Amino acid sequence: MLLKLLWSYFRIGVMNELAYRANFLVQMFQSLFSLGTSLAGLAVVFSQTSNLAGWRPAELVAVLGVYTLMGGVINLVIQPSMQRLMEDVRLGTLDFSLTKPVDSQVLESVQQVQIWRLADVAMGIVLLVLALGNLGTQVGPGEALVFGLMLLCGAAIVYSFWLMLATCSFWFVKVDNILVIFQTMYEAGRWPVTIYPGWLRFTLTFLVPVAFAITVPAEAVSGRLGWGTLVGAVALAAALVAFSRWFWLTGVRHYSGASA
Amino acid sequence: MSFAFGPESIRVRDLRKVYRVHEREAGLLASVRSLVRRRWREIPAVDGITFSVAPGEVVGFLGPNGAGKTTTLKMLSGLLYPSSGELExxxxxxxxxxxxxxxxxxxxxxxxxxxxxxxxxxxxFELNRVIYRISRADFRRMLDELAELLELWPLLHKPIRNLSLGERMKCEIAAALLHQPKVLFLDEPTIGLDVTAQRRIRSFVAEYNRRYGATVLLTSHYMADVEALCRRVIVIHHGRLLYDGDLAGLVRSFSPHKLIEVEMEQGSPDLAGYGEVVSADEGRVTLRVPKHATAEVTARLLDEVPVTDLTVEDPPIEEVIEHVFSQEAR
Amino acid sequence: MRHLFEIYRAQLKVTTATQLQYRVALVIWMIGIVLEPVIYLVVWATVARSKGGDVGGYNARSFAAYFLVLMLVNHLTQTWVFFEFEMRIRQGTLSPLLLKPVHPVHADVAQNVTFKLLMLVVLVPVMVVLALVFRPVIHPQWWGLALFAPTVLLAGVLRFLVEWTLGLAGFWSTRVSALNQIYYVALLFFSGQVAPLSLFPHFFQVIASVLPFRWTVSYPVELLLGRLSGRDALLGLAAQAGWILLSLVLLRVIWRAGLRKYSAVGA
Known part of the structure; x- marks a missing residue:
């Protein structure tokens, strides 16, 4: 059901976008270009040193891979859908979703797709494959499995985080601003959060879950993930998914009560 | 004010504006194809119109969407330059x-x-005062006057975003008139407003025109605007000028129909034999009949149908206009 | 001239009133201004420490100085006319501006000046805190200190002219975001926002001196840090002046051409 919905929104997205020829080329170009920029930034740093706080170049490429992949997923469907959700609440068009015979959380979560972000997803995967090829010796099937699990957890945490923020718009009008903060802070994830001073690391771990979205999965492939972090990430993901679901349902009840 | 170039405040001769647009097709495949190759088409938005407007006249521009009204207005105000023709x-x-x-x-x-x-x-407003070089005294006087006429006093000190659509429009109009323009272009000034606000703006425009002798060109979807303000209308369609003259003449010369409304005790019998049935409710039927047949049909109705009341009317002006446009399309 | 002065006074009043409505947004934009320099500060300080304290003449504390001053200069010179122009042309809000008997560039200047000054109220305290955390040191010459403010001003003028001119690309394409991105990436590297230019290979530094970017951001920073010779400092001033003149000419030419195009295809 979820996939079917996603596909139909994807199809609409494709048709909408293809109307603008320039967009197609421009967006491809932009994705490549921003990736090249990040790599060039890495190159500048590694022209002066061979490791950054213990992270070797290939490992930082892996971090960048996860950053690009996760950023791609967020911008592909999570961010646009959540933005639209807040709009729906503000304009009252959420009524349409609530009266459809589908789970409203699912519907609202996939309703808007920015197809060009698929390019980021693809490039993130390419980067990861390259990085893994380079780190070959230390990544066995076990590590790969853990890596996949951590990616899923990271995505779940980011999604729940966005959903909770967007759900706040049932009570507060101006939530967009907080989302801008997240988007800005996400930039910091291009580097492992372990290099940042304590206060910034704390912010990036608990206030804005950049650490779990990017650094933790990258730690899984570079062999520095402890059992504690692994279990913690899984537990946090499960807890946030459950909590955000509960929060969403509460929000919807509040919305229906208020507008009835 | 003296007009060095003659008595008209607006002069348009053989004005044309051609746009080049690319054609779009429906469907996923077609939109992929259009990435590679796109087809262009030339569209004449305004296709050779000629008219002139005297100082102090209020002229209504009528025409369906895409007729070229806004394009003409933009050329007149200087935002677009014409493909050909003369314009002053x-x-x-x-x-x-x-x-x-x-x-x-x-x-x-x-x-x-x-x-x-x-x-x-x-x-x-204060920013506009500086930009348009309005003296403080003139500004004060004009502001008083506009605020009085438009009932702006309670609105002036609230942020625009907190105003209703109608209040915002009143402020927009006031801002545009502070420098006492001699020519005023109004493009759908009452769109989306409620009836009271529409009426207020209408009477204000009339008053401004009367006091300052300004030339006003107006486009509107609401015939009420045009009926209230414009003795003269210019009808354009597909970029061409269809009619230029007074409003009554437009109805007279373009409507070949009359509407007959028939009321009966009960039921709504099929009256299709008498004319085109426009609407049929319980006890009331409206018919559209050719103008020349009005008397004959009325007589037959009174004779053959148990009528309690019967009225003959000109069709609403919207309908006349619509009729004009659909005639033209054929 | 007096008329223009009056317009500016009125315009500044309006933009100040407008931007004061967005106090929360100011704090959020502050994060955007602060975060990137702090990230690179941390990265380079880490590198310096792992190399025994020194990279290309910078240690952790002089990197801190470099990136904190850069943060300030970057804020004082940056504009958002790029986005503004695209939006104006797409939404048609340029048309009413064209019908006013004053050049639209003045409204933008006023808006940018207001934003920069208002933002300083938020930015300066944050910079003080950051200075306490990262403890920067600088070794300026007296003339470097004296020239800092004028070169920042020139940098601001230059960057405004360049970005306004590039924003005019919106007249020809409704999607200028690609050009925008190229510009920002070039700016990022060539104006020393990723790392001080002296850490780059020689050929890169030569290119950076030929392009305008360096003169819009990193030149005043290097000046204040005391990393330029007297000769380089003077060359920098000349480069700023030259680029400003060139951009003024370009702006006029492209603005005229853009308007012709705009009034041909529809506003």
């Missing part, structure tokens, strides 16, 4: 946008805001 407003060539010209005109668009969204109107 207050003796200026609009598209050169000389300062002296800009200080004497105003364009108000119902769907677009010029006033800064976040601050009270009065602050934007």
């Amino acid at each position: 407003v207050l003796g200026f060539v609009p598209w050169r946008r000389e300062r002296e010209f800009l200080r004497q005109i105003a364009l108000v668009m119902g769907q677009r805001n010029q006033l800064a969204w976040d601050i009270p109107a009065i602050d934007s």
Whole structure:
């Protein structure tokens, strides 16, 4: 059901976008270009040193891979859908979703797709494959499995985080601003959060879950993930998914009560 | 004010504007194909129109969407330059946008805001005062007058975003008139407003025109605007001029129909034999009949149907216009 | 001239009133201004420490100085006319501006000046805190200190002219975001926002001196840090002046051409 919905929104997205020829080329170009920029930034740093706080170049490429992949997923469907959700609440068009015979959380979560972000997803995967090829010796099937699990957890945490923020718009009008903060802070994830001073690391771990979205999965492939972090990430993901679901349902009840 | 170039305040001769647009097709495959190759088409938005407007006249521009009304208005105000033809407003060539010209005109668009969204109107007015070089005394006097006529006093110190659509429009119009433009272009000034606000703006425009002798060109979807304000209308369709004259003449010369409304005790019998049935409710039927047959059909109805009441009317002006446009399309 | 002065006074009043409505947004934009320099500060300080304290003449504390001053200069010179122009042309809000008997560039200047000054109220306290955390040191010459403010001003003028001119690309394409991105990436590297230019290979530094970017951001920073010779400092001033003149000419030419195009295809 979820996939079917996603596909139909994807199809609409494709048709909408293809109307603008320039967009197609421009967006491809932009994705490549921003990736090249990040790599060039890495190159500048590694022209002066061979490791950054213990992270070797290939490992930082892996971090960048996860950053690009996760950023791609967020911008592909999570961010646009959540933005639209807040709009729906503000304009009252959420009524349409609530009266459809589908789970409203699912519907609202996939309703808007920015197809060009698929390019980021693809490039993130390419980067990861390259990085893994380079780190070959230390990544066995076990590590790969853990890596996949951590990616899923990271995505779940980011999604729940966005959903909770967007759900706040049932009570507060101006939530967009907080989302801008997240988007800005996400930039910091291009580097492992372990290099940042304590206060910034704390912010990036608990206030804005950049650490779990990017650094933790990258730690899984570079062999520095402890059992504690692994279990913690899984537990946090499960807890946030459950909590955000509960929060969403509460929000919807509040919305229906208020507008009835 | 003297017009060096003759008595008209607006002169248009053989004005044309051609756009080039690319064609779009439906469907996923077609949209992929259009990535590679796209087809262009030339569309004449305004296709050779000629008219002139005397100072102080209020002229209504009528035509369906895409008829070329807004394009014409934009050429007159200087935002677009014509593909060909002659064009003169207050003796200026609009598209050169000389300062002296800009200080004497105003364009108000119902769907677009010029006033800064976040601050009270009065602050934007003050900015306009400086930009248009209005003296403090003139500004004060004009502001008093506009605020009085439009009932702006309670609105002036609230941020624009907190105003209703109608209140915002009143402020927009006031902002556009502070410099006492000699020519005023109004593009759908009442769009989306409630009836009271529409009426208020209408009577204000009439009053401004009367007091200052300004030339007003108006486009509107609401015939009420045009009926209330414009003795003269210009009808354009597909970029061509269809009619230029007074409103009554438009109905007379273009409507070949009358409407007959029949009321009966009960039921709504099939009256299709008498004319085209426009609507049929319990006890009331409206028929459209050719003008020349009105008397004959009325007589037959009174004779053959148990009528309790019967009225004959001209069709509403919207319908006449619609009729004109659909005739033209054939 | 007096008329223009009056317009500016009125315009500044309006933009100040407008931007004061967005106090929360100011704090959020502050994060955007602060975060990137802090990231690179941390990265380079880490590198310096792992190399025994020194990279290309910078240690952790002089990197801190470099990136904190850069943060300030970057804020004082940056504009958002790029986005503004695209939006104006797409939404048609340029048309009413064209019908006013004053050049639209003045409204933008006023808006940018207001934003920069208002933002300083938020930015300066944050910079003080950051200075306490990262403890920067600088070794300026007296003339470097004296020239800092004028070169920042020139940098601001230059960057405004360049970005306004590039924003005019919106007249020809409704999607200028690609050009925008190229510009920002070039700016990022060539104006020393990723790392001080002296850490780059020689050929890169030569290119950076030929392009305008360096003169819009990193030149005043290097000046204040005391990393330029007297000769380089003077060359920098000349480069700023030259680029400003060139951009003024370009702006006029492209603005005229853009308007012709705009009034041909529809506003």
